[in-house]
Amino acid sequence: MQRVTVTLPESLCDELDAFARTRRYDTRSEAMRDLLRAALRDDSAGTQGHAMGVLSYVYDHQTRDLASRLMHHHHDHHALSITTSHVHLDHDTCLETAILRGPVDALRAYADGVLGQRGVMHGNLFLIPVEPRAGNHEHGHGHAPHEHLHVRDSF
Numbered sequence: 484m485q486r487v488t489v490t491l492p493e494s495l496c497d498e499l500d501a502f503a504r505t506r507r508y509d510t511r512s513e514a515m516r517d518l519l520r521a522a523l524r525d526d527s528a529g530t531q532g533h534a535m536g537v538l539s540y541v542y543d544h545q546t547r548d549l550a551s552r553l554m555h556h557h558h559d560h561h562a563l564s565i566t567t568s569h570v571h572l573d574h575d576t577c578l579e580t581a582i583l584r585g586p587v588d589a590l591r592a593y594a595d596g597v598l599g600q601r602g603v604m605h606g607n608l609f610l611i612p613v614e615p616r617a618g619n620h621e622h623g624h625g626h627a628p629h630e631h632l633h634v635r636d637s638f
Contacts, residue, residue, distance in 0.1 A: 489515075523637050532638050535611040536583035536590040538597060544577050546602025553597065557581070560593045576604075584613075587638065612638045 491499065503514040544550055557564060565582040572578050581597075583590050587610060594608035613632040 520637060532587055532635075533585065533613050533615060533632070534587045534590055534638075535613055535632065536581075536585075536594070537609040537611075538581040538583060538590075538594050538606070539578070539609075540597055540603050540606030541572065541576060541578050542600070542603045543575050545575050549600060549602040552600055553579075556593075556596050556600075560589075560596075563589060563593055584632070587612075610638075612636070 499511060499514060502508075502518075503511055506514065508514040508517075542549060542553070557567065563583045563585040565584055567579060567581045570578045583593065590610065591608065594606070597603060598606040598608075612635040614635055615630045616633055618629055618631055
C-alpha cells in the first residue's frame with residue numbers, strides 16, 4: 484500500500500470521524516478507502532471491465548404497461564441476470580432488486596433501460612468490479628477448466 488496525505492478542513496474531518504464511528508470503521512484510513520472506492524466506482528468514466536451489479540428500483544405497478552415493459556426488458560437481457568427479487572411495498576408500489584453480472588457498459592445500459600421507464604420512481608445501480616480468471620482445480624467432482632470471478636479494488 485501507498486501512504487497518501489490529505490489535508491482537510493476541520494469541519495470535514497469532524498464529519499469523516501462521525502462517519503467512521505457510525506459505520507464502525509477502526510480507522511479513518513479504512514473509511515477513506517471505502518469512500519474513495521465508492522466515488523471511483525460510481526464515476527461514469529469507469530465503463531471498462533466486468534462487474535457484479537445490484538440494481539434496485541421502486542416503481543408504481545399501476546403505471547400503464549410498465550410491468551410488461553420491465554418484463555420484456557429483463558428477458559431481452561437475460562444473459563446479464565442472475566436473480567431478481569420482487570417485494571410489494573403497498574397497494575401501488577413495488578421494490579425490485581436484480582443481481583447482475585457482465586461487462587460494465589452492458590450493466591449500465593441495462594440499468595438505464597429500467598430506471599428511465601415512466602413509473603420508476605427511485606433506483607440505483609451498485610457495481611462491484613470483478614475479473615474472470617480461468618482455473619483448473621478440484622471442486623469435489625474432478626478437475627475441469629472453468630472461470631471464477633475475483634473481486635477487484637477498482638475498475
